[in-house]
Amino acid sequence: MSETRPTEAENDVITEAAAQWCMRLHEPDCTLQERDAFAVWLNTDPRHAVEYEAMLDIWDVSEHLSRPAPAEARVIALPAPRRTTWQRFAVAAAVTLLAVPVAAYSGWQLGWIPDAHERFTADTRAKTVTLPDGSQVELNLGTQLTFSNYKDERRVTLGKGEAFFKVSHDVSHPFLVQAAEGQVRVTGTQFNVWMYEDQVRVTLLEGSVLVTSNKHLSGDGLRLEPGMQARYKAGDYAAQISQTSTGMPDLAWRNGKLVLDNLSLADALPLINRYLDSPLSVADSATGKLRIGGVFNTREIDHLVTSLPKVLPVYLSRTTDGRPVLNARTSL
Structure with missing residues (x-):
C-alpha cells in the first residue's frame, strides 16, 4: 500500500498554523490554556514540530533584521515598535514570501530576508560543518549556531557553546558572529568563539577581527591581532583585550x-x-x-x-x- 503524500494545500495550512502559534506564544498575555492547546497541536503530527522549529528560526533571525525606513515624504514621529511587533511582521511576511517568489527576491535585494538560513548543532560529539558561503566551522560539544546569508553580510548567531571559524574571504560580504550581546566582525580569518551563559571569549589565530561587547553601540569595536583574546559579558561597555597563546589552552578542545x-x-x-x-x-x-x-x-x-x-x-x-x-x- 503506497504512502499518501500531503498536498500543497495541507502543507500551507500547517505552515500558517505554525506561524500563528509562534507569534501567539511569544505574546506576554498567552494563557496556560493556549499553551496546552499548542502542546496538543504540536503532538498531533510530526510535521507540526518540524514546521514550528522552522518558524522559531525565522523568529530568531528577525531579531537582527534592519527596520525599513518610511518613505521620505511620509516621515512622522512614531514610537519605536517593540521587538516582538517587528518579529510578528517578519514571521507573517515569511509565510507570504514562501508562496510569493517575487516578494522574496525583493526582500533579498533590500537586505531584509536571507537567501540561505541553516541551523547547526553538536550535542555529544564535536563536528565540522561547511556553511553555504564555503566557510568551515568546528563545533564543540553542546554547541548551537545558525547561519543566515544576506545580500550585504553573512551572519552567524552562536546560541550556546563554542566554535572555531575558518571564514571564506570576501571583503564586500563581511562575516558577523553574534554571541550574547556582542559581535565579532571579519572578512576572512581563523578565530575561536567560546560562550557560557553571558560570558564570551574571542581568540584570534589568523587575520584580524573587530570585537564589540554590545552590537548596538556605535563604532567598529576593538581590533584583535593574531595571539590576542577579547573577553566580555553582557552589560560590559567594552571588551577586555589580552595576549594569549594561539595553541594551548584556548583551542585544546579541538583535540x-x-x-x-x-x-x-x-x-x-x-x-x-x-x-x-x-x-x-x-x-x-x-x-x-x-x-x-x-x-x-x-x-x-x-x-x-x-x-x-x-x-x-x-x-x-x-x-x-x-x-x-x-x-x-x-x-x-
Missing part, C-alpha cells in the same frame, strides 16, 4: 581536551560547566580562590568533578534541587 592552567576555581568553573548537565558551583569566595591545573578529556568531565576532592581541599555537597556544590575544607 578533545580541556586545559586548566593554574586557574582559580571561580575562573575554571565556567570552562568545566560547559560540559556538565548539572553545573557546578562554589559555596563561597574562599572556595573560589582555590587553584586547579591539568589536562582533561572533554568527554570525561564528570570524572573530573568526582575527583576534585582527591586533588583539592574540598568536598561536594548538594543543593535542595540536587546541584553539586564545592566547599573548602576547614583546617583543624
Whole structure:
C-alpha cells in the first residue's frame, strides 16, 4: 500500500498554523490554556514540530533584521515598535514570501530576508560543518549556531557553546558572529568563539577581527591581532583585550581536551560547566580562590568533578534541587 503524500494545500495550512502559534506564544498575555492547546497541536503530527522549529528560526533571525525606513515624504514621529511587533511582521511576511517568489527576491535585494538560513548543532560529539558561503566551522560539544546569508553580510548567531571559524574571504560580504550581546566582525580569518551563559571569549589565530561587547553601540569595536583574546559579558561597555597563546589552552578542545592552567576555581568553573548537565558551583569566595591545573578529556568531565576532592581541599555537597556544590575544607 503506497504512502499518501500531503498536498500543497495541507502543507500551507500547517505552515500558517505554525506561524500563528509562534507569534501567539511569544505574546506576554498567552494563557496556560493556549499553551496546552499548542502542546496538543504540536503532538498531533510530526510535521507540526518540524514546521514550528522552522518558524522559531525565522523568529530568531528577525531579531537582527534592519527596520525599513518610511518613505521620505511620509516621515512622522512614531514610537519605536517593540521587538516582538517587528518579529510578528517578519514571521507573517515569511509565510507570504514562501508562496510569493517575487516578494522574496525583493526582500533579498533590500537586505531584509536571507537567501540561505541553516541551523547547526553538536550535542555529544564535536563536528565540522561547511556553511553555504564555503566557510568551515568546528563545533564543540553542546554547541548551537545558525547561519543566515544576506545580500550585504553573512551572519552567524552562536546560541550556546563554542566554535572555531575558518571564514571564506570576501571583503564586500563581511562575516558577523553574534554571541550574547556582542559581535565579532571579519572578512576572512581563523578565530575561536567560546560562550557560557553571558560570558564570551574571542581568540584570534589568523587575520584580524573587530570585537564589540554590545552590537548596538556605535563604532567598529576593538581590533584583535593574531595571539590576542577579547573577553566580555553582557552589560560590559567594552571588551577586555589580552595576549594569549594561539595553541594551548584556548583551542585544546579541538583535540578533545580541556586545559586548566593554574586557574582559580571561580575562573575554571565556567570552562568545566560547559560540559556538565548539572553545573557546578562554589559555596563561597574562599572556595573560589582555590587553584586547579591539568589536562582533561572533554568527554570525561564528570570524572573530573568526582575527583576534585582527591586533588583539592574540598568536598561536594548538594543543593535542595540536587546541584553539586564545592566547599573548602576547614583546617583543624
